[in-house]
Amino acid sequence: MADQLTLGVAARLSRYLQVLTQAKRMGKTSISSQAISEYTNVNPTQIRRDLSGFGKFGKRGVGYDIDTLIAQIRKILRTSGQHNIALFGSGNLGQAIAGSGAFADHGFRVSAMFDVDPDKVGLRIGDLTVRHYSELPIVVENEGIEVGVLAIPAAAAQQVADDLVSSGVKIIFNYSDALLSVPSDVTVHTSSPAVELLYALYFYLS
Amino acid sequence: MADQLTLGVAARLSRYLQVLTQAKRMGKTSISSQAISEYTNVNPTQIRRDLSGFGKFGKRGVGYDIDTLIAQIRKILRTSGQHNIALFGSGNLGQAIAGSGAFADHGFRVSAMFDVDPDKVGLRIGDLTVRHYSELPIVVENEGIEVGVLAIPAAAAQQVADDLVSSGVKIIFNYSDALLSVPSDVTVHTSSPAVELLYALYFYLS
DNA sequence: GGTAGTTTGTAACTTCCTGATACAAGCGGT
DNA sequence: ACCGCTTGTATCAGGAAGTTACAAACTACC
Numbered sequence: 275m276a277d278q279l280t281l282g283v284a285a286r287l288s289r290y291l292q293v294l295t296q297a298k299r300m301g302k303t304s305i306s307s308q309a310i311s312e313y314t315n316v317n318p319t320q321i322r323r324d325l326s327g328f329g330k331f332g333k334r335g336v337g338y339d340i341d342t343l344i345a346q347i348r349k350i351l352r353t354s355g356q357h358n359i360a361l362f363g364s365g366n367l368g369q370a371i372a373g374s375g376a377f378a379d380h381g382f383r384v385s386a387m388f389d390v391d392p393d394k395v396g397l398r399i400g401d402l403t404v405r406h407y408s409e410l411p412i413v414v415e416n417e418g419i420e421v422g423v424l425a426i427p428a429a430a431a432q433q434v435a436d437d438l439v440s441s442g443v444k445i446i447f448n449y450s451d452a453l454l455s456v457p458s459d460v461t462v463h464t465s466s467p468a469v470e471l472l473y474a475l476y477f478y479l480s
Numbered sequence: 481m482a483d484q485l486t487l488g489v490a491a492r493l494s495r496y497l498q499v500l501t502q503a504k505r506m507g508k509t510s511i512s513s514q515a516i517s518e519y520t521n522v523n524p525t526q527i528r529r530d531l532s533g534f535g536k537f538g539k540r541g542v543g544y545d546i547d548t549l550i551a552q553i554r555k556i557l558r559t560s561g562q563h564n565i566a567l568f569g570s571g572n573l574g575q576a577i578a579g580s581g582a583f584a585d586h587g588f589r590v591s592a593m594f595d596v597d598p599d600k601v602g603l604r605i606g607d608l609t610v611r612h613y614s615e616l617p618i619v620v621e622n623e624g625i626e627v628g629v630l631a632i633p634a635a636a637a638q639q640v641a642d643d644l645v646s647s648g649v650k651i652i653f654n655y656s657d658a659l660l661s662v663p664s665d666v667t668v669h670t671s672s673p674a675v676e677l678l679y680a681l682y683f684y685l686s
Numbered sequence: 687g688g689t690a691g692t693t694t695g696t697a698a699c700t701t702c703c704t705g706a707t708a709c710a711a712g713c714g715g716t
Numbered sequence: 717a718c719c720g721c722t723t724g725t726a727t728c729a730g731g732a733a734g735t736t737a738c739a740a741a742c743t744a745c746c
Contacts, residue, residue, distance in 0.1 A: 279682070282703070288679040292672045296659035299634065306722065313659065317705060318722095326724050334723045335713035351682045359677075366576035371673075373572065376657060380674035421677060428505065445680055447673065451582060453502035453519065461680050465673060466498045467653065468586035471565075471627060473494040474651055474667050476485070476557045488732065512693065523734060524693095532695050540694045541742035 284351065286324055289314045291347050295379055298340045306337035348381070358385040360419045360443075362434050363426035364394045364404045367449060371425060372399050385417040390430075407434075414441040421445045428452035435462070490557065492530055495520045497553050501585055504546045512543035554587070564591040564624050566649075568640050569631035570600045570610045573655060577631060578605050591623040596636075613640075620647040627651045634658035641668070 279287070293313045297305055307318040307325075314321075325331055325338075331346050332338045348354045359382050361368055371377070372384055389395055390407045397404045405413065413419065422438040424431050424446065431452035438446060439460055448454060448464040456462055485493070499519045503511055513524040513531075520527075531537055531544075537552050538544045554560045565588050567574055577583070578590055595601055596613045603610045611619065619625065628644040630637050630652065637658035644652060645666055654660060654670040662668055 278686075280703080284679060284682050288675045291678065292670065292675040293659065295672075295675075296657055296670070299657055300659050308722080319706080319725095320704070322723060323704095323725080330724070332723050333713065334711065335715095335721050337722065348678075351678055352685050353678045353681050357681065366572045366579065370572035370576055376672065377674045377677075379657065380678055382674055382677065420681075445677070445684055447677055447680075451502055451505055451585065453499065453506050461684055463676055463680050464498065464502070465671075465676075466501075466582065467671060468583045468588055469494045469498040469501075470669055470671075471583075471588065471651070471653055472497065472554075472557055472559045472586055473490060474653075474669050475559050475563065475626070476490055478651055478667055479558050480484075486732075514693080525696095525735080526733065528694060529696080529733090536695070538694050539742065540740065541692050541744095543693065 279350070283324055286314070286316055286320070287347050287351060289316070290321065290324075291344065291351075291380075294340050294344050294347070298344065299379075302340060304337050304339055305343075307332075309337070353381065355381060357382050357421065358417050358419050359383065359421040359423055359447075360386045360388065360410075360413065360417070361423045361425060362388050362407075363424065364389040364391075364397060364399060365425065368425040369399055371423065372402060382421070384423075385419060386413045388413075410437055411441045414438075414443060419443060421447060423447045423449070425449045485556070489530055489533075492520070492522055492526070493553050493557060495522070496527065496530075497550065497557075497586075500546050500550050500553070504550065505585075508546060510543050510545055511549075513538075515543070559587065561587060563588050563626050565589065565627040565629055565653075566592045566594065566616075566619065566623070566625045567629045567631060568594050568613075570595040570597075570603060570605060571631065574631040575605055577629065578608060588627070590629075591625060592619045594619075616643055617647045620644075620649060625649060627653060629653045629655070631655045 307321040311318040395406045428450040431450040435454045513527040517524040601612045634656045637656040
């Protein structure tokens with residue numbers, strides 16, 4: 275399937291989605307392009323142009339209904355519905371991710387959690403039981419895992435990435451600071467909060 | 481001070497920095513624009529153009545020395561040296577952040593860690609002692625805190641943001657899913673891994 | 687010492703994304 | 717009925733980024 279959206283549009287729609295989800299959580303039901311602009315630093319006109327390309331979602335004089343707009347953007351991004359993710363590592367970070375609503379709010383379900391430490395295997399975290407790493411292939415198959423999230427030390431990351439690729443997973447979210455090598459049809463997204471901070475700091479110092 | 485770099489250039493330099501730091505950690509000492517391109521999806525010519533605007537950092541036929549390039553980019557971004565950050569919340573996420581080298585590798589020092597729970601205050605995490613939240617103003621003053629990192633529930637986030645602003649902190653890194661209101665001279669960066677995943681998923685599905 | 691293969695630094699050209707500006711149409715409240 | 721607000725949309729200008737091309741410099745190998 276050919277890309278319909280450019281990188282820029284998809285990136286901005288994602289940011290709108292973030293703000294909309296937060297606003298919804300704060301109890302708001304409606305929001306204007308002006309308000310979205312303040313939280314995203316995207317020009318209000320640009321926001322309306324991005325959205326109007328796909329339909330007329332707003333009400334003049336009022337703004338956009340948040341629930342409607344969230345649903346519409348998820349439809350545009352073709353990411354409606356549930357997506358299953360597998361979480362690797364049950365340390366502090368793994369538990370924090372499993373316990374937060376961060377993923378659940380956007381349609382991601384943490385369907386499995388793995389560790390290699392025998393002391394951790396069998397542990398219940400929320401409503402999940404930590405499974406042994408060796409079960410990876412069968413779980414990916416049975417649970418329909420689309421995304422692997424790596425909350426493990428850098429030294430172990432490449433091995434897990436390789437095994438995920440072998441099992442057919444095409445999207446990896448990497449919280450370690452390893453530089454992962456994967457086939458070109460696999461997407462790796464590495465979280466690096468410090469680099470994002472440096473970016474913010476640059477504009478603050480300016 | 482006027483901005484010298486455009487948003488795009490600063491964003492790309494930050495990404496190069498991320499890859500360079502990872503590559504360095506993997507034991508590499510040198511890297512080509514072609515290799516950086518594979519990890520950032522930025523055109524090699526664009527990378528060379530970005531860098532050549534500030535000096536001749538590479539060696540023809542060889543590539544870029546990683547240590548040198550990291551130092552140069554940090555200089556361009558004017559974020560060399562140490563920056564002090566304060567961490568709020570000593571739960572799983574707070575402990576994960578405090579324990580990871582993610583920030584330290586980029587010149588950020590977690591100088592203080594706060595919690596409101598009396599059971600947590602006094603706890604030693606790594607080489608930090610959890611302090612009570614009421615000490616916030618004095619710590620910001622004494623330790624020269626530039627950044628506040630919020631690893632706390634959404635319900636508490638706005639209050640902490642307000643207090644940080646009152647104490648003069650201008651950069652807030654928000655791990656909660658609260659939508660924070662701050663004065664226009666304060667930068668809020670909210671982490672939302674799920675939205676980044678949706679973005680990645682869109683391009684995978686295409 | 688010479689030669690082939692890399693890779694940087696840089697120029698020229700083209701495409702198209704983004705910001706700026708403007709305004710009619712529609713909605714809500716007074 | 718009127719006024720204010722906000723969307724949806726058009727137009728225009730500026731500039732950012734991709735593409736292509738190539739000389740210069742470095743390494744390694746013969």
